[in-house]
Amino acid sequence: MGENDERARRRLSRSSPKWAIVAVLAFAGLCSSFMFTLVVPLQAELPHLLNASREDTTWVVTITLLVAAVATPISGRLGDMYGKRRVIIVLLALLIVGSTIAALSGSIVGVIIGRALQGAVTGVVPLGIAVMRDALPPERLGTAVALMSATMGVGGAIGMPVAAILAENADWHWLFWLAAALGVIGLLLVVVTVPEDVLRSSGRLDVIGAIGLAIGLTGILLFVSRGAEWGWTAPLTLTCVIGGIVVLLVWGWYQLRTKDPLLDLRVAARPAVLFTNIAAIGMGFALFASNVTFPQLLEMPVGSGSGFGLDMVGASLIIMPAGLVMMVISPLSGWLERTVGPRPLFTVGAVAIVLAYVFVLLWSSEVWHIFVANLLIGVGIGFTFAAMPMIIMRSVPANETGASNGLNALFRSVGTSSASAVMGGVLAAMSVTVDGVAVPTRAAFDVCFWLAIVAGAVAVVLSLFIPRQRSAEQHPSLPS
Template sequence: MGANDDKARRRLSRSAPRWAVVAVLAFAGLCSSFMFTLVVPLQAELPALLNSSREDTSWVVTITLLVAAVATPISGRLGDMYGKRRVAMVLLALLIVGSLIAALSGSIVGVIIGRALQGAVTGVVPLGIAIMRDVLPPERLGTAVALMSATMGVGGALGMPIAAYLAMNADWHALFWLAAGLGVIGLVLIALIVPEDVLRFPGRLDVVGAIGLAIGLTGILLFVSRGAEWGWTSTPTLACIIGGIAVLLVWGRYQLRTKDPLLDLRVAARPAVLFTNIAAIGMGFALFASNVTFPQMLEMPVAGGSGFGLDMISAALVVMPAGLVMMVISPLSGWLERTVGPRPLFTVGAAAIVLAYVFVLLWSTEVWHLLVGNIMIGVGIGFTFAAMPMIIMRSVPAHETGASNGLNALFRSVGTSSASAVMGGILASMSVKIGDIAVPTRGAFELCFWLAIGAGIIALVLSLFIPKQRAAEQHPSLPN
């Protein structure tokens, strides 16, 4: 392992500078996270644009989430086996194809297919983190991972005003042409800058395991994302959650018994990995809670008592600084990870998020209140998202890096999708009519903030149970 690792670094030193590799991987991460907010400014107009019902057009958002959740751990495993760089390029190629399909389509079917293919590119982030582990020395790894992790929030925050501007001033197809262009740039840069993988661990692809994971996760995520619309006690909703859990239980038993499983559940059950992944649900929930509530508060009419009446672009510009903060503090996150370790960094980040939502719960009557609260959330997410991959990588063998980081990204996706469904349901049910518009009440937003505080507290408590790790365990891919 040590010889292969040294060989990887020697190859890197003969090709591109390390900063260039990190920059290219971070750009790919920005492109992938942008896909989640790409169509957000269009959501209200999609039924008219695609000549479909609101229930049907909601799949333009939901399908991306589903594919991302399923594809991320699978792509991580494929990266460990066949090369992380190669799989990352395939995912970017899928982003390009999906964007072109949506850009050239005027029907809802074509747009949904395109958005599904766009969702697969989310796997680029854990793959990029795994590539960094292979090629960077330990003293530089923490900062690079912090930057790569930050892209999961930065891409959406920076992309929101861009998407809003295009939605207001250009044909809606321009959003997908932009996505295709970003995918081409990312693909070319990875092909030219990122070195070929040396650390590979050949094996067979567990096709049965991949199918089982996809079916089980789809059932659970459909329950989370569509339950409010279908009715939480309706037959389709209950069938999704019961069926999804049943399939995952059978899948788990199969994974424990098969050779070369898709995911080594014994590794995933290690306390450090298990507690980190469960806490990741809370962090994903806290992140997306602000993405759902803050833009609505900023854009709602003032007459409702909670809104500020901003236009789409102005609201996006208020939300954007949180993403910039995540990127700016990535060097600090890397230094803190090296100095005090990832577990304290995670605890501090979770505490910052709790304080942020307490702040907006008490003070949210001015635009600057939301700006300050969102920046605090950016600090918390920046710290926790930087800490989680490092905790995972200190706890798993090198051949599990891609799949394990993919699994962590999956748990974050469960948190974000849960926040989207729960917050959306609360804001829709606790609303008042102002003319022809249903506007969420002040109490609805306060309840959302309380739930986000609860999610942050759970993650904070779980972080305290993550075992301390010895210095020799910091980078299992390196010789002790």
């Protein structure tokens, strides 16, 4: 970091109360993660509410995942170039516009457009982490990053019961009005509290690179998220995956040769960044595996032999504490990151997730078994999600933190999308009919838990290959 950038960073760190910056950015992160569980209570009723086929209404969920995955690394690069605060404001504005469109719409087209715009707001989390790196001293950075990372799980965990209660007691449009209101509050708080950032990278926006990345990722994610429904060997499915891979290969070749690439792949290929990003797929998979399996296990009828017969609100209240645990342990995550470093913290978190799924594989006959396992997953995700941004930021230049953390978020999105598709396919394929309704068997859940164990174990192994790094106070890529 140059002398001028260092002086600019010091001015930035003095411009606003640090606790206020962290709190506002965390609130924005909560708003973004809430978008993923916003329509969960409505999924079964969407065909009736929108007068559309079930296949068409699945796009209400899929489109948000696709846009989030594509927009996150692009918004990170835009933040590095034009200002992270400015891009965060734009993303929150898109959330407001998208929520309003969906709230005013009675057709599936309007809701899908609104949900697509809502997906773009996911980029505020890696951008918020990059702002914290610019504005906070090293001794506070780890805890703040842990809190910001925790919002990715907390928002969804808290939002699920809120959305369920609202869906049961009010018109479904109010879910989107609530999202719009949260966006307005978040935008105003960011405008008032978060200062203009001054650490920016030079160059121009790589429009060709952005388009190529969007096309390639869309092909891959369509294969992952819709392959089970379309058929894994169907022509459309194979076209998506093969086309996506080819486009990404050409995109990578172009990125290595263009002057101002969207993502510096040479930085992304550094061992610490590379292993962390690949491990992030496993962590995203393990997180979303619980989001798919645990609610179904809790809500399935008791007569199925595996379920507990809870309603949506009751199941959500069992799942919610895991998100709260992620937030509560963020100070501990920050202290551990400063004390032992982010790599051991990542390893411990991944081990905790593996143990959680082993526990539920052995004991899942009582509601409290699911509750305990989910709490342990909350601890594991809290540690790993806190460690990953710190590993990334210790390994990349300061002016590339937005894009690099956005890329890490992208890999997590690939993991969550994969979990959604794989778990959904397993549960659908291994089902029996109870009272005229197809429900997953106990063996289906066991297979899902084994898959999550494997994903977590791979992340543990990869974490051991991440090079050891110096402390945050000494590393040249972090402010001192």
